[in-house]
Amino acid sequence: MSITNLLENWSDFRHQHPSEDRPHLEYKWAMSIDLDSCTGCNACSVACYAENNLPVVGKEKFAHGHSHHWMRIERYWDNDGREFADQGAQFLPMLCQHCESAPCETVCPVGATNHTADGLNSQVYNRCVGSRYCNANCPYKVRYFNWYDYPTTDNVWPAPMEQQLNPDVTVRGKGVMEKCTFCVQRLTVAKSDARTEGRLVLDGEVQTACQQVCPTGAITFGNLVDPLAKVGKQWMQQQVDLNKDKQAKDAAEDAVKLRGYRILEELRTYPSVMYLEQLRESAI
């Protein structure tokens, strides 16, 4: 690739997907999370450990920030000044936002993290050299680095614990960056099954592990291109446009609000995860 080509077609490389002239063709995987339904119970997080072969690093490494929770629950208080957190906590399931214009992708020196045609921010483990630039550049802090060779570390997968490992998912070695994949192994199977039958994946046919387990059904996942998909209907109803960094509805001074938003949207990352604001009753 010549430098001329790179400069002339810069927007193709830098800003490929969120553009009107190049819509997604068959699939654009996206998610929505209802923070009013989310109870912060952590079931999604544990399900992710089970599905994606995440190592349990233990207390000491956790203290060093080496934990591998691709799906983690952030907990915030808003009791500023008041004696108690008397409106409860704000729980936020934080996972890779699969940004359409992902800050992590542009800085990878070896192209290990890149965008797939169906809108996933993917990580090619055997290409990763461990520069960790992507981690530094991620505003959501959802990339996790293998500081150790966990398969050979004591008490991570002592026999016979390794028998639980999901054969559909790689066990990552030392020096590799990893992150949420939207359960790409499940997507691949669903797409392949659908292709065999000469059709596209139907809404509800594939679920991510976190979505499947969620006791309150707070997580919706699906194909944004599919007009029948619930996730797309939610985005549409909430007037959240994947390709905008500022939503028109936010400027409006309506009495009734729509509660869909994306985190740090103003950074022009174009995240594929929409959150629905938590609600609190004002009569009490």
Place this chain on the structure above:
Amino acid sequence: MIENGFNRRNFLKVLGWGGATVALSGCGNTSVEDGREFVTSYAETADYIIPSIGTYFNSTCAQCDAGCGIMGRVREGRVLKLEGNPESPINNGKMCGLGQAGVQAHYNPDRIREPLLRNGDRGEAITWEKALELINEKVGSVNPENVAFLTGVVSGHVKALLNNYLDALGSGHHYVYEAVAPSVVRASNKKAYGVEMPRLSMDKAKVIVSFGADFLGAWVSPVHFSQQYARFRKPDNGERGVLVQVESKMTLTGANADRWLAIRPGTEGILALGLINSLAAAGLPVSEDVAAAVGEYTSDRVSKDTGVSAEHIAKLAALLKERSPSLVIAGSAAEGYAHGSQNAAAIALLNQVLGNVGQTVEAPSSVPFPQMAPSTGNSFALQSLSDDMAQDKVKVLFSYGANPVFTAPAFFKLKENLKKVPFKVVFAHYMDETAVEADLVLPLNSAMEDWATLMPEYIAEGAQLNIRQPLMEKMYPGTLGVGDILLAMLKQRRPDEYNDYEDFYSYLRSAMVSNKDALGGADKDDDTFWETALSHGVVKLVGEPVNMTGSMSAAALVVPAPFAEDATYPLHLIPAVSASMRDGRNANEPWLQESPDPLTTIVWDSWVEMHPKTAAKLGIVEGDIVEVASKSGAIKAQAYLFPGIHPDVVSVPLGYGHEAMGRYAKGVGSNAFSILDPVFDNETGELAMHETRVKVTKAGQRVIIVKDEGPAGGSQMGRRIALRIPSNKVNLSEEV
């Protein structure tokens, strides 16, 4: 790639000739050709096995007693991941984190793999024949009166076999023990509604007031209630339900409440009566005796006693009056006192006054097979056993599904009393604190290797019998299911009746099939019935709603005044029951240890929660190691400052502080059970879990707490990350 014209095709030709040469040069036929061995193709695999494709089998979760249906993904003979069984009305395909970790109980490296007989300080591996012979001999050599069974909750065919065994002995005592159970609420419900566990229809309620019932976290059937909660928050008509949580220490449910009211410990009943008073004053019709009983609970007095502001009492009463039906729930925070029964009765009376009984508090279904209905437990049972052991009344003790040495408070002196029992048999998965004390340890199959039927205490719809079936081959040949052990013991007592059954599976199948008419299989042949039951994982039974014939007497209701201050032990200790740690039985599953506590985000350790005000008074900052001392003992743990706790209260989570069990549990944190004071509920005799008074002092050290939240604590530092708006600004009915 390959040069000199040697292409792939030629390469394969050479390989082919080479192979043929090897075959021709062999002597005679191969073992396959002359039929001594077989080559089995994957084209004829066992049923359902396709290499690389996962198949799902239904079973029942064993991580707690809620009885959620699970679906295990099995690939190449290994169970890999659990999902919820969509056919179970309890969890409808959903699960919790605790349930997910069930595979780690199965593949746990610290499982016991063969029967162990005590030899001095060591356990010596013996055969099952020898173990069973020993049991036969020991049981035969004592008076049946002196044989005791201690179990956790039992139901289904295991319970039937256990009862038959006790029956065969002619006596024997069965103590059902649950370290953390809503036993006082059960007793109070029985009085008020005529049933121990009515069906709570949260999705029909417009307001829920929960007095410390952590129904989203660890109370009764959390996955089921979580789904109801989702419908309660977002019903089809868009009228979002309002949750108010009243408790002294915030639970997961409290963290999700629209209003979390910090109440002075023990005054829950006073607030309930105060609300009735306010409701009556606002015009809600109440009977004369109720009006008389609550007359003195004016808003001012209640506010003073409970610490809940008069404004909030008024708002809550207005909300309850305006939005009907509502639902009021008494949970562990209300029942954990010496006057726990009275608190629970006051809360039940509030439900009655609000007209919720029959609306959101509904009758459960009767159980068609009472002999299989769950035997629920309580702490009183362990107290009785401990007393019996102290008086040398127990000569042979069997323990299954409980770890009393860990969960009994120190004042029980359980470990000492156990030493008086000459022969102790412990059925165990791990060498836990109780197994270490045993004379004979019998290793159990994991829930993923075992057969059982189970009937949960709380069933969402009608009645149901859950099936537990093996999701894979046994990991170790030396383990057995509890049903198999009981059957073998029964064969010793009643050979004529039980010798026909080769194992527990054959017993279970024949017991189910012979009752298929009552189990909804009247129109099916035996095999079809059985296969259907296994493939669904749940057998739905026909039961009638039982009569709710409770009697509430407002006149008899007396709620004591708030606690007096205690100068020596100024703080109340609340032992917290967390969603994943519960009573500590799952502490050796590393996913649960590394899964941050939702409220504090702490991992891999215990902590002492306290309000920043309390900490400031004591000169404590986050990470200080503090000593929490009661009259009955002391523990040390790191201090964590927390805005969701009453300033008169400190809280320590249960389930940590194992001295045995396995590599992930042992030595992690401190055991809060050990320092509980001997205070009991006046009516039921249950251990009053929230009655312990403590003093907290700095122990000198300070650590950096290992937790998930960042240095900013719970603050978003002005960034728009997790957002919240008032519900009246949103039109939920228009949402997708």
